[in-house]
Amino acid sequence: MLRFLCLVASLAFSGASQAQTAPSAAEIASYTGMHLAAHEGHVDEIKRLIASGADLNARDRVGRTPAHIAAFASNDDAVSAPAKGGADMNGLENRVYDVLTIAAVANNPVLVSLAMELGNGADLITSVYDGTALIAAAHLGHHEVVALLVAGGAPLDHVNNLGWTALMEAVVLGDGGNDHIRTLQILVDAGADKSIPDRDGVIPPESKGLRK
The missing domain is CATH 1.25.40.20 (Ankyrin repeat-containing domain)
Structure with missing residues (x-):
């Protein structure tokens, strides 16, 4: 558990230096x-x-x-x-972000939809964490964007190089508020696998208000 908590703290710290830069x-x-x-x-x-x-x-x-x-x-x-x-439309800048992930992080549903319509793949591997636009949006609780990405074919159970899925990031890095609960519900309803563990064997804990 200590290792798990240290990883969360490390991610929060490193994310500040590895995030998208306008x-x-x-x-x-x-x-x-x-x-x-x-x-x-x-x-x-x-x-x-x-x-x-x-x-x-x-x-x-x-x-x-x-x-x-x-x-x-x-x-x-x-x-x-x-x-x-x-x-x-699938080009990556030096921090390994595409237009779709930029739009997902910005919580811009219109641009998310547009990017996919223009050919930006929802399954593209992005960021130094080898994640996806869906993982980025789930991490931030951007539930409307999450719903669009799910509908656009984003891989629900992609595991990034930290060993986390979108579901795991929404639980571990979320604030437990309504936005993250709605994000979790969208992922679960779409069929995200709740049994995928992280590298320490930890699975996403049940979230209050999440339907079985």
Whole structure:
């Protein structure tokens, strides 16, 4: 049990350093072309640049494409434009995040749905923890996003490199409030396996209010 609690504390600490990082003010000031248009949501400029042959998958210094930039800025139309022009919607930036996981962490159901419609796979392995958008959303109790990802075919029982599923993360890293209880219920109702243990053999404990 001590090892288990230490792992939780370690994850909380390391998560601060490994989390998604939106472009800084200095990075934004350096942007030109597609990256600048994506950040500002200038769809007509994105289309003009596409027509002129601009690189739809160009990377900034930490590997963000224009689609990543638009997702961080919650500029939905600016995500659609490069995608429809042929941009790779399953590209990962240097911290191993895709547009879908960025949207899931931001609790943006509209962008989550859009990303999947544009071809961003809900089964993509993301983050330094080898997780998924579903695990990220479950961890945070973003139940509306969790429901969308489940409906979109996200793997319910994927185990990340910490040994945890989405269900386990919602229990261990959740606050026990209504958002996490609703998240757990969605996962269980969808068929998530409650018997999958972590590396220490611990299984998700029963949560108050969770239907059998």
